Each structure stands twice: as structure tokens, then as C-alpha cells.
Amino acid sequence: xxxxxxxxxxxxxxxxxxxxxxxxxxxxxxxxxxxxxxxxxxxxxxxxxxxxxxxxxxxxxxxxxxxxxxxxxxxxxxxxxxxxxxxxxxxxxxxxxxxxxxxxxxxxxxxxxxxxxxxxxxxxxxxxxxxxxxxxxxxxxxxxxxxxxxxxxxxxxxxxxxxxxxxxxxxxxxxxxxxxxxxxxxxxxxxxxxxxxxxxxxxxxxxxxxxxxxxxxxxxxxxxxxxxxxxxxxxxxxxxxxxxxxxxxxxxxxxxxxxxxxxxxxxxxxxxxxxxxxxxxxxxxxxxxxxxxxxxxxxxxxxxxxxxxxxxxxxxxxxxxxxxxxxxxxxxxxxxxxxxxxxxxxxxxxxxxxxxxxxxxxxxxxxxxxxxxxxxx
Numbered sequence: 001x002x003x004x005x006x007x008x009x010x011x012x013x014x015x016x017x018x019x020x021x022x023x024x025x026x027x028x029x030x031x032x033x034x035x036x037x038x039x040x041x042x043x044x045x046x047x048x049x050x051x052x053x054x055x056x057x058x059x060x061x062x063x064x065x066x067x068x069x070x071x072x073x074x075x076x077x078x079x080x081x082x083x084x085x086x087x088x089x090x091x092x093x094x095x096x097x098x099x100x101x102x103x104x105x106x107x108x109x110x111x112x113x114x115x116x117x118x119x120x121x122x123x124x125x126x127x128x129x130x131x132x133x134x135x136x137x138x139x140x141x142x143x144x145x146x147x148x149x150x151x152x153x154x155x156x157x158x159x160x161x162x163x164x165x166x167x168x169x170x171x172x173x174x175x176x177x178x179x180x181x182x183x184x185x186x187x188x189x190x191x192x193x194x195x196x197x198x199x200x201x202x203x204x205x206x207x208x209x210x211x212x213x214x215x216x217x218x219x220x221x222x223x224x225x226x227x228x229x230x231x232x233x234x235x236x237x238x239x240x241x242x243x244x245x246x247x248x249x250x251x252x253x254x255x256x257x258x259x260x261x262x263x264x265x266x267x268x269x270x271x272x273x274x275x276x277x278x279x280x281x282x283x284x285x286x287x288x289x290x291x292x293x294x295x296x297x298x299x300x301x302x303x304x305x306x307x308x309x310x311x312x313x314x315x316x317x318x319x320x321x322x323x324x325x326x327x328x329x330x331x332x333x334x335x336x337x338x339x340x341x342x343x344x345x346x347x348x349x350x351x352x353x354x355x356x357x358x359x360x361x362x363x364x365x366x367x368x369x370x371x372x373x374x375x376x377x
Contacts, residue, residue: 079146082116085124088148089113097130097137107133122146123156173350176334181354182213186320188328189218189251190244190283191377195274196342197329202267203344203366204351211359212351216259216266218252219243219328219377220316240313243328243377247280249313250305254287256312257304258296268294327376343368 080088090113098108108130115127123143130137143152157163175181185201187194205214221227223238233241234249242249251273259266269291272278278286288298304312319325323332331338334354340346344366352362 080148082118082124085144085146085148086113086116086126089116089126089128089142089144089151092151093128093130101132109133118146119143119156123152173336173339175336175350175354177354177356178334179356180211180213181334181351182215182332183351184215184217184319184323184332186217186219186323186325186328186330188243188248188377189255189273190248190280191219191328193375193377194219194328196375197331198270198274200342200344201331201347202271204347206267207348207361207364207366208351208359209361211355211361216255216270217319217325218256218316219325219330220249220252220313220320222317234309234313240310240317244280247283251283251287252316253305253309253312254301256316257301257308258291260312261300261304262296265291265294265296269296329376341368 227241272290
């Protein structure tokens with residue numbers, strides 16, 4: 001009695017919504033890959049010695065099978081009748097599905113071959129319907145050779161017409177609305193992708209001015225990522241490190257000091273850095289000339305570096321952990337991560353969408369150049 005109840009309980013647990021049944025979907029994918037690849041290769045090698053005959057399907061998800069019905073002048077094999085191929089395919093599918101479904105405690109209820117049509121000289125296209133005790137399996141294109149020896153799952157493509165794909169457009173993000181949007185920028189001072197983001201963000205930030213709260217921050221690593229003192233880390237405990245070495249970390253600190261004590265000089269200074277006036281090999285001396293060129297008090301920045309570096313870096317680490325920052329650039333608008341293009345216009349539109357009431361500056365069009373939002377240190 002207990003065994004029977006246990007069996008009934010297990011069976012009941014399996015009665016789930018078929019549309020969400022990942023196991024059956026996995027079956028479909030497994031069969032598509034297994035038979036589509038292995039048997040597809042056999043078909044091409046055996047029956048298409050000079051060319052692949054067939055129409056390209058418009059979509060792997062929703063193929064449109066159109067039997068050609070046209071002679072190609074190529075004899076592939078001794079064909080069987082549609083009825084004989086229908087029975088062979090049905091028997092193969094039934095035994096295959098039944099075996100697998102039983103292994104996952106699902107019952108095969110019915111399997112129908114609804115249609116068998118000539119696809120070309122060598123293949124029949126087949127429409128099958130599989131029903132289980134939990135619903136119908138998703139359908140897929142099926143083909144069988146006309147001699148009744150091979151079966152293919154999945155769409156067939158014309159080798160003379162390579163598939164073309166377009167990058168899907170990412171839906172525009174919605175940012176929480178506020179009177180004064182907050183924009184946080186996390187970069188590494190010598191990450192090329194971070195500098196790309198700075199180039200794009202600078203015009204938008206300058207345009208919106210004090211109507212937004214903008215803060216620059218830096219991506220800080222530690223010894224747990226494999227970084228060591230003194231080549232990458234400023235402290236012997238390796239709590240504060242940077243991906244591109246200690247020179248980059250020191251520059252991150254200097255830029256934090258500039259933002260703290262002379263924020264109006266921050267963007268002019270950073271612009272000189274990403275324009276290539278300095279590099280990682282000379283930044284520890286080169287930075288002074290750039291700072292003086294934009295009117296920064298170099299002595300004040302050096303004093304900040306000597307006395308406040310650890311405190312500033314500690315705060316950066318806290319923010320990195322709070323926002324889950326792992327790479328440069330990472331930008332947040334009202335605490336939602338930005339992932340659009342890195343052009344001034346794209347940044348401006350995103351920030352302006354976070355206003356409760358957008359200011360008139362948002363109507364000014366900025367450059368759309370700088371590049372797509374790809375790549376990260």
C-alpha cells in the first residue's frame with residue numbers, strides 16, 4: 001500500500017505545466033543537436049557530393065518549409081514511397097521518444113505523422129505531432145532521406161547563402177525619476193574602455209552641470225584577485241590594488257584628490273590624460289605638467305596623496321562592493337547600471353530620462369560619436 005501511494009505521489013508531482021517543462025525542452029534540443037549534426041553530416045557526405053540542395057530557412061525557431069517539387073538532375077538514391085517512409089519515421093520517433101520519456105517518468109500518449117512531402121530529389125519533409133501525459137512537445141523541422149535510411153532534425157540551409165545575423169537592439173532601460181539624477185562613474189584611469197566612457201560622458205555632464213549629482217570613482221582590486229605589493233598594490237596587505245599596476249592606482253588617487261579639492265578642474269585634467277599626453281610609464285611625473293596646465297595646485301594634490309590615499313581608497317572599496325562593481329567602465333544612473341552606447345548623446349538621453357522634469361539642456365543635441373558600449377577592463 002505504501003509503495004502504491006509513493007508511486008502515485010511521484011506521478012502527481014510530475015504533472016506540471018508542460019509549457020514550463022524544462023526537461024522536455026532539453027529533450028527537444030538534445031534531439032535537434034544529436035540527429036541534426038551527426039546525421040546531417042552523413043547525409044551531406046553520402047548524398048550531396050557536389051552541392052547542398054535546399055532552401056534556406058528564414059528562422060531556426062520558426063522555419064518555413066517549402067517543398068521545391070523541382071527536379072535537380074541529381075539522382076541520390078532509390079526512393080521509397082511516402083507511405084513506407086512515413087511508417088519508418090513514425091516507428092523511429094515513437095521508440096526514441098518513448099524510451100527517453102520513460103527514463104524521466106513521462107508517458108508518451110500518441111505520435112502522429114501529419115504530413116510527408118517531397119522536399120527535393122533526396123529528402124522528404126515531415127510534420128510530426130508528439131503528445132505526452134503532460135502536453136505536446138514543441139515541433140521542429142524533420143527530414144528523412146527518400147530511401148528511408150536517415151532522418152534529420154532541424155532546418156536545412158543553402159551553403160550558397162550564408163546566414164546573416166544582426167545584433168539585437170537592447171531595450172531602453174528605465175531609470176528611477178528624481179529632481180536631481182545621480183550619476184556614478186567607475187573607471188580605471190588607464191583602461192582604454194574607461195577612457196572611452198569618459199570621453200563620451202564629459203560633454204553630457206558638463207552640459208547638465210549642477211542639475212545632476214555626478215561623482216567619479218575608481219575600480220579597486222585586492223590580493224584575492226592575485227594582485228601583489230608593490231607592483232599592483234599600494235599597501236603590503238594588498239587591500240588596494242589596480243589591474244594595470246601601481247602607477248595606475250597612484251593616478252586614481254590623484255584624480256580622487258583633484259575631484260575632492262578642485263572639482264572644476266577635474267574634467268579638463270582628465271581630458272589631457274585620455275588624450276594621450278601621459279602614459280603608464282611616465283604618469284608619476286607627467287601628471288604635474290597636465291595639472292599645472294589647467295591651473296591645479298600641484299602641492300595641494302601631493303599633500304592629499306601623501307595623507308589621504310588610504311582613506312580615499314577605503315571609501316572606493318566600500319562603493320565597489322555596494323554596487324557590485326567589477327570592471328571599467330561601470331556607470332550608474334540613479335543606482336541603475338547603464339549599458340548603452342558611449343557617445344555624449346546616448347549618455348545625455350539616459351541621464352535626462354531620469355529627471356522628473358527634464359531641464360531645457362536636455363533638448364540640446366550632442367555628438368553621437370565615440371563608439372558602441374562594448375569592451376571592459
